[in-house]
Amino acid sequence: MSGWEPVIGIEVHVELLTSSKMFCGCAVGFGEDPNTSICPVCLALPGSLPVTNQTAIEWITAIGLALGCSISGRSVFHRKNYFYADLPKNYQISQFDLPVCHDGHLDVDVDGEEVRIGIERAHMEEDTGKSRHVGDGGRIHGAEATLLDFNRAGVPLVEIVSRPDIRSAAQARAYAQELRSVIAELGVSDARMEEGSIRFDANVSVRPVGAGALGTKVEVKNMNSFRSLERAVDFEIQRQIEVLDAGGTLTQETRHWDEEAGRTQTMRVKEGSSDYRYFTDPDLLPLVLDDEWVESIALLTPELPADRRRRYVADGLQPQAATVLAAAEADIRLLYDSAVEAGGPPTGVANWVTGEITAALRRLEIDPAASSLDGQSVAELVTLVDDGDVSASAAKEVLAGVLAGEGSPRAVAESRDLLQISDAGAIEGIVDTVLAENPEAVERYRSGEEKVVGFLVGAVMRESGGKADPKLANELIRRRLEG
Amino acid sequence: MTSPDLTIAEAGRRLQSGELEAVSLAEAVLNRASLTEADLHCYLTLDREGALAAAAASDERRRRGESRGPLDGIPVALKDNMCTRGTETTAGSQILSGWVSPYDAHVVELLRTAGAVIMGKTNLDEFAMGSSTENSAYGPTRNPWDPEMVPGGSSGGSAAAVAVGSALGSFGSDTGGSIRQPASLCGVVGLKPTYGRVSRYGLIAFASSLDQIGPMARTVEDAAILLEGVWGYDPRDSTSLDVDYPDLRVTMNRGIEGLRVGVLGELGGEGYEDPVESAVADTVEALASAGAEVVDISVPTAEVALSAYYLIAPAEASANLARYDGVRYGARSGGDTTEEMMARTRAAGFGPEVIRRILLGTYALSAGYYDAFYGQAQRVRTRLLAELEDAYRKVDVLVSPTSPTVAFELGERTADPLAMYLSDVCTVPSNLSGHPAISVPVGVDERGLPIGFQVMAPALGEEMMFAVAAEVERLAGFSATPARSQTA
Numbered sequence: 001m002s003g004w005e006p007v008i009g010i011e012v013h014v015e016l017l018t019s020s021k022m023f024c025g026c027a028v029g030f031g032e033d034p035n036t037s038i039c040p041v042c043l044a045l046p047g048s049l050p051v052t053n054q055t056a057i058e059w060i061t062a063i064g065l066a067l068g069c070s071i072s073g074r075s076v077f078h079r080k081n082y083f084y085a086d087l088p089k090n091y092q093i094s095q096f097d098l099p100v101c102h103d104g105h106l107d108v109d110v111d112g113e114e115v116r117i118g119i120e121r122a123h124m125e126e127d128t129g130k131s132r133h134v135g136d137g138g139r140i141h142g143a144e145a146t147l148l149d150f151n152r153a154g155v156p157l158v159e160i161v162s163r164p165d166i167r168s169a170a171q172a173r174a175y176a177q178e179l180r181s182v183i184a185e186l187g188v189s190d191a192r193m194e195e196g197s198i199r200f201d202a203n204v205s206v207r208p209v210g211a212g213a214l215g216t217k218v219e220v221k222n223m224n225s226f227r228s229l230e231r232a233v234d235f236e237i238q239r240q241i242e243v244l245d246a247g248g249t250l251t252q253e254t255r256h257w258d259e260e261a262g263r264t265q266t267m268r269v270k271e272g273s274s275d276y277r278y279f280t281d282p283d284l285l286p287l288v289l290d291d292e293w294v295e296s297i298a299l300l301t302p303e304l305p306a307d308r309r310r311r312y313v314a315d316g317l318q319p320q321a322a323t324v325l326a327a328a329e330a331d332i333r334l335l336y337d338s339a340v341e342a343g344g345p346p347t348g349v350a351n352w353v354t355g356e357i358t359a360a361l362r363r364l365e366i367d368p369a370a371s372s373l374d375g376q377s378v379a380e381l382v383t384l385v386d387d388g389d390v391s392a393s394a395a396k397e398v399l400a401g402v403l404a405g406e407g408s409p410r411a412v413a414e415s416r417d418l419l420q421i422s423d424a425g426a427i428e429g430i431v432d433t434v435l436a437e438n439p440e441a442v443e444r445y446r447s448g449e450e451k452v453v454g455f456l457v458g459a460v461m462r463e464s465g466g467k468a469d470p471k472l473a474n475e476l477i478r479r480r481l482e483g
Numbered sequence: 484m485t486s487p488d489l490t491i492a493e494a495g496r497r498l499q500s501g502e503l504e505a506v507s508l509a510e511a512v513l514n515r516a517s518l519t520e521a522d523l524h525c526y527l528t529l530d531r532e533g534a535l536a537a538a539a540a541s542d543e544r545r546r547r548g549e550s551r552g553p554l555d556g557i558p559v560a561l562k563d564n565m566c567t568r569g570t571e572t573t574a575g576s577q578i579l580s581g582w583v584s585p586y587d588a589h590v591v592e593l594l595r596t597a598g599a600v601i602m603g604k605t606n607l608d609e610f611a612m613g614s615s616t617e618n619s620a621y622g623p624t625r626n627p628w629d630p631e632m633v634p635g636g637s638s639g640g641s642a643a644a645v646a647v648g649s650a651l652g653s654f655g656s657d658t659g660g661s662i663r664q665p666a667s668l669c670g671v672v673g674l675k676p677t678y679g680r681v682s683r684y685g686l687i688a689f690a691s692s693l694d695q696i697g698p699m700a701r702t703v704e705d706a707a708i709l710l711e712g713v714w715g716y717d718p719r720d721s722t723s724l725d726v727d728y729p730d731l732r733v734t735m736n737r738g739i740e741g742l743r744v745g746v747l748g749e750l751g752g753e754g755y756e757d758p759v760e761s762a763v764a765d766t767v768e769a770l771a772s773a774g775a776e777v778v779d780i781s782v783p784t785a786e787v788a789l790s791a792y793y794l795i796a797p798a799e800a801s802a803n804l805a806r807y808d809g810v811r812y813g814a815r816s817g818g819d820t821t822e823e824m825m826a827r828t829r830a831a832g833f834g835p836e837v838i839r840r841i842l843l844g845t846y847a848l849s850a851g852y853y854d855a856f857y858g859q860a861q862r863v864r865t866r867l868l869a870e871l872e873d874a875y876r877k878v879d880v881l882v883s884p885t886s887p888t889v890a891f892e893l894g895e896r897t898a899d900p901l902a903m904y905l906s907d908v909c910t911v912p913s914n915l916s917g918h919p920a921i922s923v924p925v926g927v928d929e930r931g932l933p934i935g936f937q938v939m940a941p942a943l944g945e946e947m948m949f950a951v952a953a954e955v956e957r958l959a960g961f962s963a964t965p966a967r968s969q970t971a
Contacts, residue, residue, distance in 0.1 A: 040586050044806040046579065047566045047588055047685040049720050079802050081848075085821045090805030146821060148810070277848035279857060282692035282799055284721050 004244070006237045007214055008166035009203040012179055014158045014189045015127060015196070016059050021154040022126040023050030023093065028156070034149035042154035044088035049283050052077075056156040057100070057287060059188040060124050061297045063158055064101025066182050066304050067119045071294045075100045077124075077281045082274070085146060086129040088153055096278040099123035100287065106162075106182070107306045108174045112319045117175050118163030129153035164203070164214065169234035173226050176200050180226075181305045181327065193224050200229050204236040206244065215240070216250035220264055222257045232257040236264050308333070315346040325350050331368035332358055338375025339382070348382040360399055372405050381409040387422075388469045394418040422469040424476065427460070430468065431476050434459045445481050453477055486511040487648035488964065491705040494651060495553045498545065505545075505556030508651075509538035509600050512558040516602070516649035523625045523634075525644040527563045528570050529603040534558065537600040544598065554712045555598030560650035562641045563604035564611055564687040565696070567591050574687045575609040575619040575637075578807045578814050578832025588685020589720070590654060590696055590713040597712050602650050605640030609834045610804065611661055611689040613637050614906035617897055618836045625893070626669060627965035628932055632890035635665030635906070638699065642669035645699050646965050652700040652709045656686055658693045659792050660885075660910025663922040666699050667885035667935025670924045670963065672706045672952070673699040675910075677942050678917030679724035681710075682717030688803040690796035691722075693914040703923060703952045707731040710945075726943060735949040742951065744770055745780035745878030747939075750909045755887040758928035763884050766925045766936050769958040770882075770951075780874050780881060784867040785912050791867070792911040793904055794847045794860035800837075801844030807832060839900065868916045875941040880951050883909050885922035885935035909937055919945050921952045925959035933963070 021028055024041035040048040064071050078096040104119035130152055135144030160179065166172050180198055183191045190197040200223055205215035220236050223229040235257075240250055255264035303311075305326045312322035325336060332353050339349045357378065361368055381398060384390045390398055390413050401412030413419050421427055434456060435442055444452045453474060460473040486494070486508050497503035513531055520526060541556035561567065564574045566584035568591075573579045587595065594601060608618035616624040616639025624639040626632040627647040634643040638655025642665035645653050655662040657675035666673025674697045681696040688694060698709030711732070716725040746767055751760055771777045809815035809828030816831045818824035833841070847856035874881060886906060896903040913920035919942075922935040936955055940948035 040584075043811060045566075045584065045586070045812065046572065046574065046582070046687040046806070047564075047584070047683075049684050051719060051721050081802055081805065083805065083808065083822070083825055085808075085810050085825075088806065088811065089802075090808060091802050275850045277801075277845065277850075277853075279798060279802070279848055279853075282690075282722075283688075 003209055004206045004241045005209045005211075006167055007164045007205050007207060008168075008172050008233060009164040010162045010166065010172060010175060011201045011203070012160040012176070013199040014063070014160065014183055014191065015198070016056050016156040016158060017189050017197075018053055018055045018059065018156055020053060022053050022056055022124070022156040023154055026154065032151060034147070035151065037151045038153070042088065043150055050093060050281075052284060052287070053156060056124060057289070058297055059156075059186070060100050060122060060158050061289065061294060062186050062301050063160070063183065063188065064104065064122050065294070065298050065301050066186060067101070067104035067106055067122065067160070069101035069104030069119060069122060071289055072098055072100055072102065073289060073291070074098065075287045075289070077284045077287075078278045079281045081277045084128070086131045086148060086153070088129065088150060092125060092128070093281055093284070094125035095123035100289070106175065106178055108171065108178045109306075109309065109319070109323050110171050110174045112323075115171060115174075117165045117171075120161045120163050122158055122160040125157045125159060127152050127155040127157045164205075169230045169237065172202060172233045173230035176229055177226055178305065185302055185304055193226070196224075202229065202233050202236070204233055204240065206237060206240045216252050218250065218252070218264075219254045220257055221254060221267065224259070228257060228259050231262065232264060235262065239264065312346075312350070315340060317346055317350050321347065321350050321354075324354050328354050328358070329368070335368060335373065335375060335378055339378035340375075342375045342379040344375070344379030344382045345386055348386050349378060352378065352382050356396060356399060360396075360403060364403060366403065371403060373402060377402055377409055384409055384413060388471065389413070389420055389422060390418050391420055391470070394420070417467075419467065420469040421464055421467045422472055424472065427464070427468050427473055427476055430460050430463045431473065431480055434463055435477070435480060442481065487515040487651070489651065490702050491553070491557050491651050491700060491708050492702070494557060495708070498541075498556045499550065501545075505538035505541040505600060506535060508556065509534050509558050509602075512602060512649060512651065515647065519627070519647050519649055522630055523627060523643055523647060524622055525605055525624055525640045525647065525649055526560070526603045527573060527575070527606050527619075527621055527640070530570050530601065533570065534600050534602050537595075537598075541598050541600065551596070551598040553708050554594065556600060558600045558602050558651050559594065559709070560602045560605045560641055560644045560653040561591065562607050562611075562638050562653070562655045564607060564656055564689075565591055565604075565654065566685040566687070567601070567604065570604060572604065572687070573621070574611070575607040575621060576807075576832065576834070576837070577620040578828070580620075580814055582813050584685075586685065589682035589717045591685060593713050593715075599712065602644075605638070605644055605653060607640055608637035609837050610687065610800070611637040611656055611658055611694075612800070612836050612840055614660070614664055614903050615891070615893075615896065616640060616665070617893060618834055620834055623893060626890045628670060628890065629930070631892055632932065633668070633893055635668035635886070635890065637661040637665075638673075639665045641699050642666050642671055642673065645669070645671045645701060652698060652705055654696055654709070654713070655699055656689070656694055656696050657910070657914065658689045658796060659914050660907040662697045662699060663910045663920060663935070663937060664886050664906055666922045667924070667937075668890040668933065670927070670933030670961070670965065671699055671701055672703055672921065672923055672956070673697065674706055674710070674921035674948075674952075675913060675919060676710060676714060676945060677724070677919045679722050680714045680728075680919075680945070682715075682720040682723050684717055684719040688799075690799040691803060692799060693792075693796055695914075703735065703921075703949065703956045704732060706921070707735055707949055724943075729946050731945060731949050734946045735953045737950050738774070739770065739951055739954045740774040742775045742880070742947070743778055743878040744775045744951070745778050745874060745881045747785065747881045747883045748779055748781050749783065749785040750883035754905065754908075755884060756889060756928070758926075759884045759887060759889065759934050762926040762934040763882070763936055766955055766959060767882060770954065773954060773958060778878050780878060782867070782870045782874055782881075782912070784863060784870050787863055788867055788912045788915055789904065789908050791860040791863035792907070792915060793843070794856050795864065795915070797840040797844030798847045798857050798860075799844065801841045801848065804833075804837065804841055836900070864915045867912060871912065871916045871918065872941070875944075879940070879947055880944070881939040883937045883939070885909055885937040889928050889930075889932035889934060913939050918942055919948050921948055923952050923955045923959070924961045925955065926961060927963060931963075
């Protein structure tokens with residue numbers, strides 16, 4: 001990639017999971033029979049009129065606030081005019097120069113490094129229906145017929161447009177994942193890529209390193225996983241660089257990502273910019289969102305992944321651990337919070353809740369909220385391990401006991417006889433016995449064969465019935481042999 | 484007096500007292516229609532069965548003492564751009580030929596609930612685009628006062644039906660004058676309420692920011708009865724007004740003593756027929772004698788309102804009519820691709836005036852032209868509104884002719900769209916401002932063709948507008964009826 005800098009912007013479409021559509025009362029949902037969730041409004045029958053779904057406006061406001069956007073006190077719906085069979089009115093109600101949300105950002109963690117990606121705008125619009133071409137392999141050309149399903153027509157759609165701040169395929173993926181987790185956290189969408197309820201398109205260009213002007217932009221579509229998004233962007237960057245390095249020029253176009261072939265292909269070439277003849281939709285009044293109302297939405301906004309990550313790092317976690325914990329299920333995160341509050345060491349608690357505890361709960365199919373594990377017991381368990389009172393492997397057994405309802409971690413460790421001997425006096429006695437029983441090992445150590453200590457520690461562990469703290473035993477053996 | 488010529492108020496009294504039955508009233512109106520339809524063609528759909536069934540149900544309710552009020556049993560007609568379940572709704576277009584709406588427009592729901600007897604659907608210029616009803620895909624309507632003349636438009640069928648007695652009252656829609664101008668040309672009362680007073684839900688859109696449904700009737704009182712039957716807040720129309728709706732019949736007779744009447748100077752002069760100007764001047768003088776204070780008012784932007792209107796309305800129409808593509812309903816022409824099917828459907832389904840306006844509107848909104856056309860027209864609209872609001876600080880109502888001319892001959896203006904567009908010059912300002920305006924017949928010209936007088940009022944000023952209209956009606960004493968209904 002030497003000499004070239006990729007410039008990437010991402011457009012995201014999020015289908016909101018409101019109970020009804022954006023401008024009518026039809027139910028929003030997946031998987032019903034075709035054309036069963038339709039009415040005069042979303043079918044654009046003559047005389048029908050749109051009425052704005054207030055919940056969708058609350059939700060896009062929450063999304064905007066989560067993305068650090070300014071919320072427009074007054075915003076306007078426009079008609080975006082184009083003819084397409086799956087667009088019932090042959091115009092889409094969308095927003096143009098006055099979107100609900102503008103000028104925000106998303107902080108993204110890329111391999112432990114935080115990158116800030118600007119958000120230009122987030123606006124409200126409606127989804128289209130779906131076309132299915134019958135005959136000749138489902139392609140539009142040569143199809144015998146096109147079937148239309150309008151269940152999706154009019155579903156609330158939020159379009160989030162990033163600034164061209166993304167510089168690599170990895171950043172593009174991290175941005176998409178972070179954005180998806182914000183949407184999921186807000187609970188406003190299924191946010192499932194494979195279902196199309198969250199869709200990512202990438203605008204990719206490259207320019208000579210240090211250049212100010214942007215290169216020719218190519219829009220890449222049809223990525224249905226984060227991996228394919230990263231691959232598609234990566235492919236497109238390489239393709240553009242190859243063309244330019246070979247002295248060629250790029251065409252402004254839309255390219256389709258072919259997952260199987262692992263390449264992008266020309267979908268349609270833009271001849272100038274499309275003229276959508278935007279104008280204010282006279283059927284809808286401007287949206288007036290006063291500060292007090294926006295404030296009330298802000299109060300309902302949950303803590304978002306980036307904020308959580310920062311809080312965890314402030315607790316003392318390593319960035320990697322903070323990222324893992326921030327992405328964990330809510331119940332697991334709550335367990336961390338209450339364990340730390342109960343005095344548990346943050347790093348150990350984080351490792352345990354995201355590792356062994358999550359695994360055990362899954363294995364046993366226990367709902368975290370319904371388990372006998374609480375912050376107090378997690379703190380106690382982790383402290384037992386950190387203090388050397390139970391070994392790491394014994395701790396798993398303690399956890400199993402706690403989950404089985406046998407009592408607190410200490411009580412389980414005692415009743416199952418899992419406490420380590422970490423009393424130096426008691427271990428010293430065993431060490432003396434072992435050294436006396438293994439004179440040749442002692443001799444080998446003294447002649448410089450240090451690794452024999454491992455054998456001696458093993459002997460101490462056996463002698464103690466596995467309960468001696470191995471670290472302490474190691475220390476005492478060395479001290480005795482040196483002394 | 485034969486019953487089809489009764490006023491709604493009088494018919495209501497007789498129905499209530501039992502001296503008249505809704506079924507016999509409906510039969511009389513249907514009889515009048517059967518005598519006049521061949522000549523006039525007011526209706527696209529005349530729903531005999533539906534009307535008689537509704538009338539019978541009304542009589543049955545009255546016998547049980549369950550009358551639903553002043554519209555129960557009253558035969559009314561609806562412009563064919565209001566969706567009605569069970570009968571065709573075509574908007575006067577080939578593209579909706581045979582289309583039956585699965586739902587009732589808000590006004591239709593209200594009328595059915597009020598017990599009104601819906602006679603059928605009246606003729607109109609295709610998609611309400613026109614001023615003569617000659618743009619109907621189903622042939623023109625003729626003026627009951629002289630069948631060589633147009634009834635005006637686009638609600639020509641609704642106006643002519645009321646004038647001739649094939650309905651006691653009717654409803655039209657007014658985007659640039661489409662109720663008031665045909666009311667004027669047919670010698671009936673017609674009004675456009677404040678934008679947002681009557682729900683547009685189920686009204687086939689022409690230009691959404693301008694369209695308003697309103698009544699047409701033989702008297703101002705009847706117009707009030709009809710309006711009160713259909714106005715009110717409707718959450719299904721986002722532009723519907725959640726405000727107080729006054730009791731017009733109580734307030735309309737309060738008189739005009741001390742009322743300030745502004746004569747809008749820009750609406751007169753060249754292009755205005757002498758009989759029209761003198762009838763309007765006589766009416767203004769009569770108002771002054773009756774105690775009104777008459778003031779000359781200038782609203783300079785009214786001069787260019789028509790130009791702004793003919794950019795804004797087509798622009799909105801170009802999007803509103805995009806849905807007629809043959810995909811989901813209505814007529815469809817074949818094609819090898821979806822695009823070709825859509826293009827052929829639209830080329831075959833729309834008439835020349837509709838196509839002209841779609842092209843005008845598409846052009847006005849196009850990149851590079853938007854600011855000079857649509858954008859500029861919006862600025863004119865804003866300025867006109869400001870000037871009118873300023874005028875209403877000086878006067879209570881503004882008055883003018885409703886139309887610069889009386890009814891003109893069929894075919895006279897069809898070859899010259901601009902001449903046709905000038906028919907709306909007096910009515911368009913109230914659409915752009917969203918204000919209410921009413922046309923009241925005040926006389927006839929030397930050929931016996933009716934002349935309408937327009938009273939305009941500020942937003943939500945219907946009470947005052949009706950009070951002035953009632954006084955104009957009383958002062959003018961207009962009682963002529965068209966020759967057609969006398970012979971029929």
